[in-house]
Amino acid sequence: MLDIQKIRKDFPILNREVNGKPLIYFDNAATSQTPQQVIDCITDYYTNYNANIHRGVHTLSQEATDAYEEARIKIQKHFNAAKPYEMILTSGTTDSINLVANGFASLLKKGDEIIVSALEHHSNIVPWQMLCEHTGAHLKVIPMFESGQLDMDAYTALLNERTKLVFCNHVSNALGVINPIEFIIEKAHEVGAAVLIDGAQASPHIKADVQALNVDFYVASAHKICGPTGVGLLYGKEEWLTKLPPYRGGGEMIDQVTFEKTTYAGLPHKFEAGTPNICGVIAFGAALDYMNDIGFEAIAAYENELLEYATEKLLAIGDVTIYGSGAKTAVISFNIENIHPYDIGTIVDKLGIAVRTGHHCAQPIMDFYKIPGTVRASFSFYNTKEEIDSFIEATKKAKMMLS
Amino acid sequence: MTIQEIQDEIVDEFSMFDDWMQRYEYMIDLGKSLPLIDENLKKEENLIKGCQSKVWVHGEMQADKLVFTADSDAIITKGIIAILIRAFSNQHPAAIINASTDFIDEIGLKEHLSPTRANGLVSMIKQLKLYAIAYQTQLN
Numbered sequence: 178m179l180d181i182q183k184i185r186k187d188f189p190i191l192n193r194e195v196n197g198k199p200l201i202y203f204d205n206a207a208t209s210q211t212p213q214q215v216i217d218c219i220t221d222y223y224t225n226y227n228a229n230i231h232r233g234v235h236t237l238s239q240e241a242t243d244a245y246e247e248a249r250i251k252i253q254k255h256f257n258a259a260k261p262y263e264m265i266l267t268s269g270t271t272d273s274i275n276l277v278a279n280g281f282a283s284l285l286k287k288g289d290e291i292i293v294s295a296l297e298h299h300s301n302i303v304p305w306q307m308l309c310e311h312t313g314a315h316l317k318v319i320p321m322f323e324s325g326q327l328d329m330d331a332y333t334a335l336l337n338e339r340t341k342l343v344f345c346n347h348v349s350n351a352l353g354v355i356n357p358i359e360f361i362i363e364k365a366h367e368v369g370a371a372v373l374i375d376g377a378q379a380s381p382h383i384k385a386d387v388q389a390l391n392v393d394f395y396v397a398s399a400h401k402i403c404g405p406t407g408v409g410l411l412y413g414k415e416e417w418l419t420k421l422p423p424y425r426g427g428g429e430m431i432d433q434v435t436f437e438k439t440t441y442a443g444l445p446h447k448f449e450a451g452t453p454n455i456c457g458v459i460a461f462g463a464a465l466d467y468m469n470d471i472g473f474e475a476i477a478a479y480e481n482e483l484l485e486y487a488t489e490k491l492l493a494i495g496d497v498t499i500y501g502s503g504a505k506t507a508v509i510s511f512n513i514e515n516i517h518p519y520d521i522g523t524i525v526d527k528l529g530i531a532v533r534t535g536h537h538c539a540q541p542i543m544d545f546y547k548i549p550g551t552v553r554a555s556f557s558f559y560n561t562k563e564e565i566d567s568f569i570e571a572t573k574k575a576k577m578m579l580s
Numbered sequence: 581m582t583i584q585e586i587q588d589e590i591v592d593e594f595s596m597f598d599d600w601m602q603r604y605e606y607m608i609d610l611g612k613s614l615p616l617i618d619e620n621l622k623k624e625e626n627l628i629k630g631c632q633s634k635v636w637v638h639g640e641m642q643a644d645k646l647v648f649t650a651d652s653d654a655i656i657t658k659g660i661i662a663i664l665i666r667a668f669s670n671q672h673p674a675a676i677i678n679a680s681t682d683f684i685d686e687i688g689l690k691e692h693l694s695p696t697r698a699n700g701l702v703s704m705i706k707q708l709k710l711y712a713i714a715y716q717t718q719l720n
Binding site: 516517519523524527534535549579 | 600601604605608632633634653654655656657
């Protein structure tokens with residue numbers, strides 16, 4: 178059992194008011210809030226050992242380098258990567274995806290195929306479209322059912338010897354549906370294709386084990402797991418990271434430089450050109466420590482309880498459609514009949530409640546349901562049933578005002 | 581009435597409300613009573629980009645005055661449009677170009693003026709003024 182009141186004290190932002198009402202933060206799928214332990218870690222870095230890493234022989238630089246590399250190991254252990262250098266530190270999920278897409282530009286040829294799912298975030302569609310335009314490869318899409326589940330028979334039928342890369346999110350950001358990535362990975366490997374899984378939405382709820390999944394690439398962002406913005410990871414199997422060319426040129430990523438030829442540094446530095454977000458990476462390590470101290474199983478169990486509670490209460494309001502069913506993380510994407518999601522979002526914001534409205538950067542999903550968007554409430558382990566009660570009351574009020 | 585007189589009238593009406601809920605209920609009512617735009621004017625070129633809800637605005641000259649019609653698929657946005665149309669429609673283009681928009685702040689809708697706000701009130705005002713500039717150029 179989690180001691181929620183104790184946990185809530187760790188998050189100073191939960192004390193603030195919005196429009197004269199205590200903040201109720203249900204936009205956790207967009208970004209999570211930051212515990213004091215992580216804020217302290219950031220302050221400590223800039224107060225005591227801010228320095229550039231990997232270069233200086235002086236004490237501060239050594240301390241910063243040690244803390245940075247220790248954080249990499251924490252991230253490696255969290256996702257159970259075999260080696261620390263298989264964990265590339267990036268500016269976030271989008272950056273990680275672009276790194277892989279850029280690398281595959283040199284590996285693909287005309288007529289090759291890339292498969293993405295119908296549930297993708299725009300950041301997971303656009304880089305592959307750009308890659309296809311550049312290489313002459315074709316983009317294929319795994320269709321979805323009304324339930325928000327992906328059609329695995331259709332997926333299997335799409336796979337063939339031309340398939341070079343399969344891309345899918347672990348959890349859909351717009352609906353919260355958990356995808357069968359184990360099956361997707363296994364089937365892709367049968368035809369020799371690589372698989373990249375976007376764990377941005379899964380990572381706050383599910384501790385992914387990249388070795389058990391046997392996934393080729395796995396990406397995520399720190400800011401959804403109680404860490405700072407501007408930091409993310411790219412896990413890649415060593416054999417794949419070795420095959421991919423460097424993404425950006427600059428300091429840190431080189432071995433020898435002359436004007437005739439430059440040789441590149443080994444992993445992970447080959448992909449980490451320039452001064453990284455040193456403080457952010459160290460704080461990401463602190464965020465993982467914080468989450469692991471609470472325990473992901475306990476977090477998932479509690480969030481699931483919140484999800485079930487909120488789903489039942491919301492449906493009881495009447496005229497409510499919830500999009501996405503089956504195995505889900507703590508996300509409810511919904512609409513009320515004949516009311517625009519934007520109107521609901523505006524009214525509940527006036528009541529101090531932060532939800533997301535719109536297409537959630539997943540326009541193809543909205544087109545599938547023929548809706549302009551949804552209201553998305555996403556819960557975290559620091560939320561409470563009392564907050565859900567307030568949200569339900571606010572939604573009722575919005576419905577009454579807007580009908 | 582001049583644009584300024586209409587705006588003063590709107591500010592007067594809104595000053596009677598005690599809280600945000602009354603203001604929003606009034607805007608929702610205004611939205612519901614907004615005369616609908618002609619269905620064939622709901623086309624791509626009349627759509628304002630950058631709004632989370634869809635907003636169509638059309639302007640045409642009737643005699644020497646510029647008349648606006650508009651619609652949205654979200655009711656609060658429609659209410660905001662209704663207020664803007666009341667303030668700016670059926671006026672000379674030159675008056676629309678020079679009109680102030682300070683009354684938005686005075687009626688407590690300042691939060692909708694942020695350029696990043698998803699309803700794009702700023703884009704709407706810009707669109708009305710662009711129509712006015714275009715027609716004024718023709719008149720010149």
